[in-house]
Amino acid sequence: MSDRTGTRADVVVRPMDAADADEVLAIYQAGLDGGDASFEVTAPAWPDFDRTRLAGHRYVAADTVTGRVLGWIAASPVSRRHVYRGVVENSLYVHPDAQGRGVGRVLLDTFIRSTEAAEIWTIQSGIFPENADSLRLHERAGFRVVGTRERIGRHHGRWRDVVLIERRSPAVS
Template identity: 70%
Template sequence: MSRVRIAALLPEHAEQVLAVYQAGIDEGDATFETRAPDWTAFDKAKLPGHRFVALDGDGRVLGWVAASAVSDRCAYAGVVEHSVYVHPEARGRGVARALLDALIASTEAGGIWTIQSGIFPENTASLALHERAGFRVIGTRERIGRLHGVWRDVVLVERRSPLLK
């Protein structure tokens, strides 16, 4: 992976981050969302210490990863849900793995014990990436939601911290 730098996701990256998000949405196998949110909504939903961008040598955003709290209940304080998106032209270069590694490091340091996500079963590249990064499949939520009028399944994955005691 040449000339890729992982950095904190900041407001200055907003336009490019949301464009990468929309590109993933438009492909149809990344999320039930049909439109990227505006920056204010995105920023409010993502935990500040657990969001990163991958930048090329010119400072262009190649991808991003971010985590959100799954609940405001104290019992779930160490559980987050994450998303990772890579620009279509930057795929196959290790960008997503570098982003996941940064997220894992930040969550380990922050006392997070579980990182989870839901992935469409058709998104085989994301499922393989997550498996290589230490995530395991928990199960499949069948026909959990509709996207463009079509029922979709979601594979639940999680990574439990080895620091969990």
């Protein structure tokens, strides 16, 4: 199997590994600094990031010319309970300079294929309603809005809502 799983000529999507740590965490921090990506305010150290993401469902999108990481996607388990073994939560971050170039979509498409091959039947995510680009991207990839969790947490001193979305795989029954 080729590492090239993306569908853009200028971007290669490949499994994330420890050599990507600095770029992945810098992109993560840039997203956090933007204020509408997560309740988190500081990207974790690599060992914590590595420990909390499923190894089989972590990808980076890299520029085919420079090799620079443009974005990443990863899965975290929703629960350790056996009944939820086919449910994951995704995180998707694109470098600010690469946004609007289709990097998020190629990452999400690769991720969906990966999870379906592993018989994961539901991908879910919580997105701030202000992050309209991420909501649109996920909707175009087959996610639906489950509902809004109002005032679910405080972020930078104010209450924030989170839109809960999910994608049920039509390929995994």
